[in-house]
Amino acid sequence: MRAVKIAALQLALIFLIVLPVHALNVEVASFKLANGMQVVVIPNNRAPVVTHMVWYRVGSADEVSGKSGLAHFLEHLMFKGTTKHPPGEFDRFIDINGGEGNAFTTRDYTAYFQRIASDRLALMMELEADRMQNLVLTDENVLPELSVVREERRERTDNDPSALLSEQIDAAMYTAHPYGKPVIGWMSEVAKLTREDAMAFYRAHYTPANAVLVVAGDVTPEQVKVLAEKYYGVLKNTFTPEPRLRTAEPDPIASRRVTLVDARAASPVMQRSYLAPSYATANGREALALDLLADILGNGTQSRLYKTLVVDQKIAAHAAAWYSGDQLDSGTFGVYGAPNPGADVGKVEAAIDVILADVLTNGVTQKELDRVRNQAIAERVYTLDNQAALARMAGVALTTGLSARSIFDRDIDIEKVTLDDIRQAAEKYIVLKRSVTGILLPETQTQN
Amino acid sequence: MRAVKIAALQLALIFLIVLPVHALNVEVASFKLANGMQVVVIPNNRAPVVTHMVWYRVGSADEVSGKSGLAHFLEHLMFKGTTKHPPGEFDRFIDINGGEGNAFTTRDYTAYFQRIASDRLALMMELEADRMQNLVLTDENVLPELSVVREERRERTDNDPSALLSEQIDAAMYTAHPYGKPVIGWMSEVAKLTREDAMAFYRAHYTPANAVLVVAGDVTPEQVKVLAEKYYGVLKNTFTPEPRLRTAEPDPIASRRVTLVDARAASPVMQRSYLAPSYATANGREALALDLLADILGNGTQSRLYKTLVVDQKIAAHAAAWYSGDQLDSGTFGVYGAPNPGADVGKVEAAIDVILADVLTNGVTQKELDRVRNQAIAERVYTLDNQAALARMAGVALTTGLSARSIFDRDIDIEKVTLDDIRQAAEKYIVLKRSVTGILLPETQTQN
Numbered sequence: 001m002r003a004v005k006i007a008a009l010q011l012a013l014i015f016l017i018v019l020p021v022h023a024l025n026v027e028v029a030s031f032k033l034a035n036g037m038q039v040v041v042i043p044n045n046r047a048p049v050v051t052h053m054v055w056y057r058v059g060s061a062d063e064v065s066g067k068s069g070l071a072h073f074l075e076h077l078m079f080k081g082t083t084k085h086p087p088g089e090f091d092r093f094i095d096i097n098g099g100e101g102n103a104f105t106t107r108d109y110t111a112y113f114q115r116i117a118s119d120r121l122a123l124m125m126e127l128e129a130d131r132m133q134n135l136v137l138t139d140e141n142v143l144p145e146l147s148v149v150r151e152e153r154r155e156r157t158d159n160d161p162s163a164l165l166s167e168q169i170d171a172a173m174y175t176a177h178p179y180g181k182p183v184i185g186w187m188s189e190v191a192k193l194t195r196e197d198a199m200a201f202y203r204a205h206y207t208p209a210n211a212v213l214v215v216a217g218d219v220t221p222e223q224v225k226v227l228a229e230k231y232y233g234v235l236k237n238t239f240t241p242e243p244r245l246r247t248a249e250p251d252p253i254a255s256r257r258v259t260l261v262d263a264r265a266a267s268p269v270m271q272r273s274y275l276a277p278s279y280a281t282a283n284g285r286e287a288l289a290l291d292l293l294a295d296i297l298g299n300g301t302q303s304r305l306y307k308t309l310v311v312d313q314k315i316a317a318h319a320a321a322w323y324s325g326d327q328l329d330s331g332t333f334g335v336y337g338a339p340n341p342g343a344d345v346g347k348v349e350a351a352i353d354v355i356l357a358d359v360l361t362n363g364v365t366q367k368e369l370d371r372v373r374n375q376a377i378a379e380r381v382y383t384l385d386n387q388a389a390l391a392r393m394a395g396v397a398l399t400t401g402l403s404a405r406s407i408f409d410r411d412i413d414i415e416k417v418t419l420d421d422i423r424q425a426a427e428k429y430i431v432l433k434r435s436v437t438g439i440l441l442p443e444t445q446t447q448n
Numbered sequence: 449m450r451a452v453k454i455a456a457l458q459l460a461l462i463f464l465i466v467l468p469v470h471a472l473n474v475e476v477a478s479f480k481l482a483n484g485m486q487v488v489v490i491p492n493n494r495a496p497v498v499t500h501m502v503w504y505r506v507g508s509a510d511e512v513s514g515k516s517g518l519a520h521f522l523e524h525l526m527f528k529g530t531t532k533h534p535p536g537e538f539d540r541f542i543d544i545n546g547g548e549g550n551a552f553t554t555r556d557y558t559a560y561f562q563r564i565a566s567d568r569l570a571l572m573m574e575l576e577a578d579r580m581q582n583l584v585l586t587d588e589n590v591l592p593e594l595s596v597v598r599e600e601r602r603e604r605t606d607n608d609p610s611a612l613l614s615e616q617i618d619a620a621m622y623t624a625h626p627y628g629k630p631v632i633g634w635m636s637e638v639a640k641l642t643r644e645d646a647m648a649f650y651r652a653h654y655t656p657a658n659a660v661l662v663v664a665g666d667v668t669p670e671q672v673k674v675l676a677e678k679y680y681g682v683l684k685n686t687f688t689p690e691p692r693l694r695t696a697e698p699d700p701i702a703s704r705r706v707t708l709v710d711a712r713a714a715s716p717v718m719q720r721s722y723l724a725p726s727y728a729t730a731n732g733r734e735a736l737a738l739d740l741l742a743d744i745l746g747n748g749t750q751s752r753l754y755k756t757l758v759v760d761q762k763i764a765a766h767a768a769a770w771y772s773g774d775q776l777d778s779g780t781f782g783v784y785g786a787p788n789p790g791a792d793v794g795k796v797e798a799a800i801d802v803i804l805a806d807v808l809t810n811g812v813t814q815k816e817l818d819r820v821r822n823q824a825i826a827e828r829v830y831t832l833d834n835q836a837a838l839a840r841m842a843g844v845a846l847t848t849g850l851s852a853r854s855i856f857d858r859d860i861d862i863e864k865v866t867l868d869d870i871r872q873a874a875e876k877y878i879v880l881k882r883s884v885t886g887i888l889l890p891e892t893q894t895q896n
Binding site: 064065066068164165168171172175176178180181186187188189245246247248249250253254255256257258259260261262432433438 | 623
């Protein structure tokens with residue numbers, strides 16, 4: 001018994017010390033095929049499985065005005081079959097080989113992935129390479145999918161008041177930059193998307209030189225290179241991707257408020273976003289400082305917002321803060337508060353403002369910084385231990401202006417963040433004129 | 449003396465009765481040239497002068513994302529000379545012929561006009577037709593003009609807090625539709641405009657079939673036809689204009705607030721815009737009802753807002769309301785209040801909300817309606833008596849989805865507007881979730 005305890009204690013100690021080092025030990029191999037397709041390999045042979053992902057450097061922020069939702073719509077249509085493989089075969093092959101697969105679209109990228117036994121990697125590559133160029137779309141399979149996407153929007157957004165609020169906050173946040181439109185698209189525009197739109201978008205953005213192949217798991221870079229050359233290397237690159245020119249968001253000059261009154265809302269909510277830099281656009285350690293500040297303010301029950309509003313003042317049922325920095329052009333810093341039943345959402349917002357003002361004046365403490373820093377590093381260790389997560393991190397990095405190495409080595413910089421870094425970042429970005437405050441109200445009389 | 453008085457009285461009486469009829473007596477001739485260019489002639493031979501205008505069905509709402517300000521920039525560049533006429537000659541010819549000219553750009557159209565002795569009309573046509581297709585742009589004359597436009601933005605917008613507020617209100621009003629971007633453009637985008645951008649926009653939008661010629665004044669339709677055929681008719685149409693597809697603005701679901709704190713602001717201001725139909729998109733008499741309601745609420749010292757806030761409550765230095773309906777895709781209904789020195793802008797907004805709520809509940813009175821209706825018709829008579837105004841009205845109509853006839857005959861419909869029309873329009877559009885409220889504050893502490 002005792003021995004075990006000690007062992008556990010030693011383990012814990014070693015654990016704490018070893019973490020940062022361990023976190024740095026992600027092996028990454030990266031190379032390009034002749035057709036311009038980038039390849040990243042993250043070997044990890046604990047289990048005989050691989051995660052195979054193809055990322056395209058295109059997302060909703062690359063859609064032309066009036067075609068919102070097109071990037072995501074095409075993601076759905078990529079499963080509709082090719083000249084070689086009829087509709088449905090893609091998913092069936094994954095199933096009968098015991099794999100799982102899916103796809104996702106964001107503002108900056110569209111990604112397709114499968115997790116499967118490593119000896120089936122070749123098949124996945126054959127299928128993924130095939131649909132990069134041989135997609136076949138007919139009105140018969142496109143039009144029903146449009147209904148699916150519209151239903152998806154209804155379920156996820158139109159029937160969810162808090163999702164509608166976030167959408168309205170984003171729309172108010174960006175006056176010129178395309179991040180202001182929802183990835184799923186405005187219903188009025190989604191409803192008008194056509195097969196021609198999808199094919200044009202496909203031809204304009206899906207080509208080897210605009211794609212990134214990420215393979216993580218039980219493979220060697222050499223094995224991947226051979227297979228990648230065989231299946232992706234043979235594809236002819238159809239165009240040279242141009243730099244992704246999204247218009248710059250003018251520096252914010254006015255604080256904005258969005259009030260959404262929705263009878264379906266269970267209770268009032270206050271949510272505020274500040275326009276901030278992303279990891280790709282930040283200077284120095286700004287992004288990391290905002291990331292850690294978000295943890296100090298609103299990640300978990302030890303955070304300032306939660307302790308003050310929920311535990312001490314008992315005016316809120318929940319309170320949180322976050323930083324979203326994995327984007328190409330900009331990020332956001334957010335705070336959130338849900339009042340207790342009967343409590344006033346205005347009170348909650350005022351309390352949050354007091355806490356933010358205090359951070360701007362007095363900064364945060366070394367104790368707080370150390371706490372969240374250790375948390376962050378510990379969490380990363382678990383993340384970096386997950387094959388699919390590693391693949392995803394690499395893909396995000398390479399489609400949002402970063403290198404895979406930089407995202408895996410983030411720990412090194414986390415160690416360097418100082419109290420001054422955090423205070424400077426807060427002073428620069430936690431400024432009301434950079435923000436949109438969203439208020440969700442269940443009843444009408446309280447509006448405005 | 450006495451006789452004169454009576455005469456004056458009779459005149460006044462006749463005047464009041466004759467107005468509507470008189471207002472309907474605008475003679476308009478309209479025809480198309482073989483190349484698709486539309487021509488409108490409004491004869492008026494009181495003075496030997498003509499107003500010559502060429503309108504293009506393109507404005508800032510037709511710019512691609514990221515190129516805001518391009519339509520207006522091109523308007524400036526249209527004076528930079530052609531293959532036939534060196535830079536400066538256009539303005540010089542107008543000067544030495546005793547004329548005056550200018551140009552303007554809005555969201556929906558770009559227009560060029562000259563007012564000159566009628567016997568010089570041919571020269572104006574020669575110059576205007578020439579620059580429709582023979583514009584010559586060089587970096588030497590484009591780049592300096594870009595500085596001019598940037599300075600124009602600095603003067604008119606960046607150095608004017610209330611202009612900045614309006615710009616921010618528009619940006620928050622439109623989540624998808626291009627009316628959300630300023631006609632002058634975002635500085636960050638204007639600064640990047642190039643000669644190539646301007647030439648591409650010129651080639652894509654400036655052609656006879658996308659233009660409207662309007663001539664008002666001392667000419668007959670026959671004379672204009674002969675000249676138009678000679679100067680504009682010979683131009684080869686370079687492309688068939690496509691329908692102007694701007695993405696539809698989703699139905700507003702959340703009220704928005706914009707707070708701009710600017711030390712340069714003399715005093716606080718409250719300004720609110722509601723998304724409303726335009727004359728082109730309105731059903732039935734909606735637009736006219738909103739137009740008259742705006743007059744009842746906030747046009748002049750007899751209006752509800754002014755009487756209540758400025759005269760009775762003495763909390764505001766100024767208060768007004770307006771309706772902007774001369775746009776292709778949508779219009780706005782606006783209210784405005786500037787508190788007295790020391791008074792609270794929140795009080796002013798609250799007082800305005802009380803007045804709006806009263807209109808929604810009780811509507812307006814027949815007396816109010818008759819008053820503003822007679823005012824509107826009287827004002828129109830003076831407008832319709834102005835040659836340049838007539839030409840402008842015709843141009844606006846034909847570039848915003850209306851006919852010249854419809855705009856001149858608006859009086860007929862004004863006569864028909866009922867109290868129910870006004871109440872229904874108010875109930876439908878004066879709704880907080882359709883609105884953006886802008887607050888301008890001189891100092892910081894009062895923010896949010």
